[in-house]
Amino acid sequence: DAEITQSPRHKITETGRQVTLACHQTWNHNNMFWYRQDLGHGLRLIHYSYGVQDTNKGEVSDGYSVSRSNTEDLPLTLESAASSQTSVYFCASSESRRGGSTDTQYFGPGTRLTVL
Amino acid sequence: QKEVEQDPGPLSVPEGAIVSLNCTYSNSAFQYFMWYRQYSRKGPELLMYTYSSGNKEDGRFTAQVDKSSKYISLFIRDSQPSDSATYLCAMSLLSPYSSASKIIFGSGTRLSIRP
Numbered sequence A: 001d002a003e004i005t006q007s008p009r010h011k012i013t014e015t016g017r018q019v020t021l022a023c024h025q026t027w028n029h030n031n032m033f034w035y036r037q038d039l040g041h042g043l044r045l046i047h048y049s050y051g052v053q054d055t056n057k058g059e060v061s062d063g064y065s066v067s068r069s070n071t072e073d074l075p076l077t078l079e080s081a082a083s084s085q086t087s088v089y090f091c092a093s094s095e096s097r098r099g100g101s102t103d104t105q106y107f108g109p110g111t112r113l114t115v116l
Numbered sequence B: 001q002k003e004v005e006q007d008p009g010p011l012s013v014p015e016g017a018i019v020s021l022n023c024t025y026s027n028s029a030f031q032y033f034m035w036y037r038q039y040s041r042k043g044p045e046l047l048m049y050t051y052s053s054g055n056k057e058d059g060r061f062t063a064q065v066d067k068s069s070k071y072i073s074l075f076i077r078d079s080q081p082s083d084s085a086t087y088l089c090a091m092s093l094l095s096p097y098s099s100a101s102k103i104i105f106g107s108g109t110r111l112s113i114r115p
Helices: none
Strands: A004-007 A010-013 A019-025 A031-038 A042-051 A054-057 A064-066 A076-078 A087-094 A111-115 B004-006 B011-014 B019-025 B032-038 B045-051 B054-058 B061-066 B071-076 B085-092 B103-105 B109-114
Touching: A004 A087, A010 A019, A019 A031, A019 A087, A019 A111, A042 A064, A042 B103, B004 B085, B011 B019, B019 B085, B019 B109, B032 B061, B045 B054, B045 B061, B045 B071, B071 B085
Parallel strands: A010 A111, B011 B109
Antiparallel strands: A004 A019, A019 A076, A031 A042, A031 A087, A042 A054, A064 A076, A087 A111, B004 B019, B019 B071, B032 B045, B032 B085, B054 B061, B061 B071, B085 B103, B085 B109
């Protein structure tokens, strides 16, 4: 069955270290998204991609970067981890539709990141 | 002011009760409205979606959109303990010039159904 996976599921790191969170989907979806979820804020968009070599900044992109070298993967990198980046991170993907329709996003199981 | 406001709860009701979950929003351009359900330590999953105003029913769930009041609701009839989860409302703009629309999420309401 097609799916979307994230790894690692849990990560503890130290302030200042570079961290990369993996996201892999097997639906062949063009669109991929990274969100963070914090109490009181819900899901906030970090970065998103509409296809290979395309990346865009979301609402809370400072301190994060992504790259899209193939359809299946969108890794999220924290260049220099900060305690404020302690959160649960969700990856999502959706199909591309032309004509302005909105795409259903399918979410991965999440990565719980703690920055000490 | 947040674009989408949702009471975080927690909301606790007895099994069999009718549950009403609500969100308000500020951007009148939103056209597409969704409800996601998120079980503890899992990713959100799409429960229902509606386009523009009106009602949509799916089994025990009814989604309602009132664009004039900028208010959306999710009703759960005959609630079950398995309905215990966090429910997130979400909405998006229709954009004919982009291949995907970004979704704005509410902060979620934690719901507990007591047996």
